[in-house]
Amino acid sequence: MALLNSIVNGEEASAISTQDRGFNYGDGLFETFLLLNGHAVFWDEHYQRLVNGCGALGIASPTEQRLKNDIDILYQLNPNVRTAVIKLMVTRGDSERGYHAEDNLSPNIITSISTYPSYLTEYWNEGVLVKKCNTLLSSQIQLAGLKHLNRLEQVLARQEWRDEFQEGLMSDVNGNIVEGVMSNIFIVKNETMSTPLIKNAGVNGVMRNIVLKLCEANGIMVVEDNLSNNKLVEADEIFLTNSIIGIWPVKRLENKSYPNKLTTKIMKLLVEKYSVDYATLYL
Amino acid sequence: MALLNSIVNGEEASAISTQDRGFNYGDGLFETFLLLNGHAVFWDEHYQRLVNGCGALGIASPTEQRLKNDIDILYQLNPNVRTAVIKLMVTRGDSERGYHAEDNLSPNIITSISTYPSYLTEYWNEGVLVKKCNTLLSSQIQLAGLKHLNRLEQVLARQEWRDEFQEGLMSDVNGNIVEGVMSNIFIVKNETMSTPLIKNAGVNGVMRNIVLKLCEANGIMVVEDNLSNNKLVEADEIFLTNSIIGIWPVKRLENKSYPNKLTTKIMKLLVEKYSVDYATLYL
Numbered sequence: 001m002a003l004l005n006s007i008v009n010g011e012e013a014s015a016i017s018t019q020d021r022g023f024n025y026g027d028g029l030f031e032t033f034l035l036l037n038g039h040a041v042f043w044d045e046h047y048q049r050l051v052n053g054c055g056a057l058g059i060a061s062p063t064e065q066r067l068k069n070d071i072d073i074l075y076q077l078n079p080n081v082r083t084a085v086i087k088l089m090v091t092r093g094d095s096e097r098g099y100h101a102e103d104n105l106s107p108n109i110i111t112s113i114s115t116y117p118s119y120l121t122e123y124w125n126e127g128v129l130v131k132k133c134n135t136l137l138s139s140q141i142q143l144a145g146l147k148h149l150n151r152l153e154q155v156l157a158r159q160e161w162r163d164e165f166q167e168g169l170m171s172d173v174n175g176n177i178v179e180g181v182m183s184n185i186f187i188v189k190n191e192t193m194s195t196p197l198i199k200n201a202g203v204n205g206v207m208r209n210i211v212l213k214l215c216e217a218n219g220i221m222v223v224e225d226n227l228s229n230n231k232l233v234e235a236d237e238i239f240l241t242n243s244i245i246g247i248w249p250v251k252r253l254e255n256k257s258y259p260n261k262l263t264t265k266i267m268k269l270l271v272e273k274y275s276v277d278y279a280t281l282y283l
Numbered sequence: 284m285a286l287l288n289s290i291v292n293g294e295e296a297s298a299i300s301t302q303d304r305g306f307n308y309g310d311g312l313f314e315t316f317l318l319l320n321g322h323a324v325f326w327d328e329h330y331q332r333l334v335n336g337c338g339a340l341g342i343a344s345p346t347e348q349r350l351k352n353d354i355d356i357l358y359q360l361n362p363n364v365r366t367a368v369i370k371l372m373v374t375r376g377d378s379e380r381g382y383h384a385e386d387n388l389s390p391n392i393i394t395s396i397s398t399y400p401s402y403l404t405e406y407w408n409e410g411v412l413v414k415k416c417n418t419l420l421s422s423q424i425q426l427a428g429l430k431h432l433n434r435l436e437q438v439l440a441r442q443e444w445r446d447e448f449q450e451g452l453m454s455d456v457n458g459n460i461v462e463g464v465m466s467n468i469f470i471v472k473n474e475t476m477s478t479p480l481i482k483n484a485g486v487n488g489v490m491r492n493i494v495l496k497l498c499e500a501n502g503i504m505v506v507e508d509n510l511s512n513n514k515l516v517e518a519d520e521i522f523l524t525n526s527i528i529g530i531w532p533v534k535r536l537e538n539k540s541y542p543n544k545l546t547t548k549i550m551k552l553l554v555e556k557y558s559v560d561y562a563t564l565y566l
Contacts, residue, residue: 015298018291023303057438151307152308
């Protein structure tokens with residue numbers, strides 16, 4: 001996950017103003033996605049979520065061309081890196097001290113390219129070890145779904161383990177599972193897939209939506225519903241989604257093993273095929 | 284509120300790394316307080332809250348001397364500014380992409396001095412106009428009380444008005460008032476003062492605690508309890524506290540006026556006297 005290069009407001013740089021509102025208040029949004037042979041995977045979906053988030057927070061959205069220019073520069077700086085991770089950050093801009101933001105602020109746009117994380121191949125093939133976190137996700141209907149910069153709950157949850165697990169699941173105050181620290185979650189039970197509703201908490205994950213759309217387009221039943229701990233434990237299969245990993249099967253959740261992975265593996269192949277096709281078509 | 288100078292990790296500077304975890308995740312804390320003729324007002328209380336917050340988030344606390352050095356430098360740079368505002372920020376430090384933080388991170392310490400805000404004298408004497416915000420405060424028992432950097436709820440709430448009010452009140456999901464966007468709240472009713480419990484949401488305000496301690500030390504009854512909208516509307520007096528303003532009486536809340544201000548005014552005089560004595564004794 002080593003940082004290779006970063007761009008701040010169009011110039012290669014590695015620092016931002018201490019008056020940036022992202023820094024002071026988390027007043028901004030981010031997107032993280034794969035750059036595969038120079039192609040931004042599921043770019044349309046990431047850009048659209050960013051635009052939606054900017055609208056929700058009242059931040060001026062950067063144009064698509066503006067961001068694509070940065071991505072092209074980051075790729076040109078690293079033409080031999082086959083698979084990399086791009087992170088885009090958009091904040092409301094710099095302002096004086098205080099929560100009040102002037103109307104005419106110019107958003108700060110920070111883009112960076114990092115190496116692909118050193119995940120083991122077995123995470124995709126055999127599955128991952130998952131923990132249930134004690135840190136809860138608070139409910140905030142205005143912020144739910146957005147990939148905003150207020151991420152202390154994820155930081156606290158990630159502190160609950162070191163490398164003995166690959167992911168941790170987070171619940172809301174009602175005890176329903178919402179998502180993983182860095183992923184969304186699906187379960188398979190009796191021929192039906194389901195994933196928690198992202199309504200009061202959680203991130204509206206791009207890979208989650210890709211899975212939902214692929215199923216919908218092909219007549220595969222998926223339900224968005226509350227995911228109780230009981231449903232989770234009794235699932236036939238569990239899998240995790242995010243834009244960097246695609247799909248990881250869950251091998252073990254706390255002490256319970258999930259040997260069934262057939263649906264998950266086929267879904268994973270489908271998403272990968274779709275990702276590569278999509279990346280090849282892009283640009 | 285214009286920024287005068289800032290210091291980043293001991294050097295006068297106005298930029299931080301784009302890899303700072305405060306910037307990426309809001310993974311840090313801050314304190315804001317008065318610098319009165321070079322004296323940090325209620326310094327012990329601010330430093331102690333910062334240390335407590337660092338403990339809660341697992342961030343290494345900066346030493347008191349380390350921060351005092353910064354404050355001295357900021358004052359030396361502006362020796363003729365009688366009343367200024369100091370902001371201290373402590374983040375977990377820089378790290379690679381991802382929620383996981385290595386154990387050995389070196390916290391980033393950012394301090395700055397700004398001019399005192401241009402508040403009208405009548406805000407202290409006649410009181411302020413206050414709105415009830417629609418933006419709710421989410422409940423998060425691990426983060427409640429801390430002055431952490433995840434402040435999007437305050438940013439959204441502050442967007443609900445321009446300059447037609449001086450403060451907005453925020454409620455939790457149960458409809459109880461927790462605090463103002465930038466202040467804590469007290470009400471006076473039938474010879475008793477009360478302020479909302481800071482247990483599931485809200486900031487453990489230094490000025491709030493000063494008021495509580497002053498009352499306790501002098502046998503004045505103050506209750507920490509849920510503050511329903513009914514209690515609020517039926518209060519004899521309402522006042523707001525924070526470290527920069529001290530105490531502001533509330534003149535009008537939405538459409539209801541609060542002409543009684545006697546208790547508030549005497550409490551305000553007491554806190555101001557105590558603040559100045561304290562500042563004079565310090566250093």
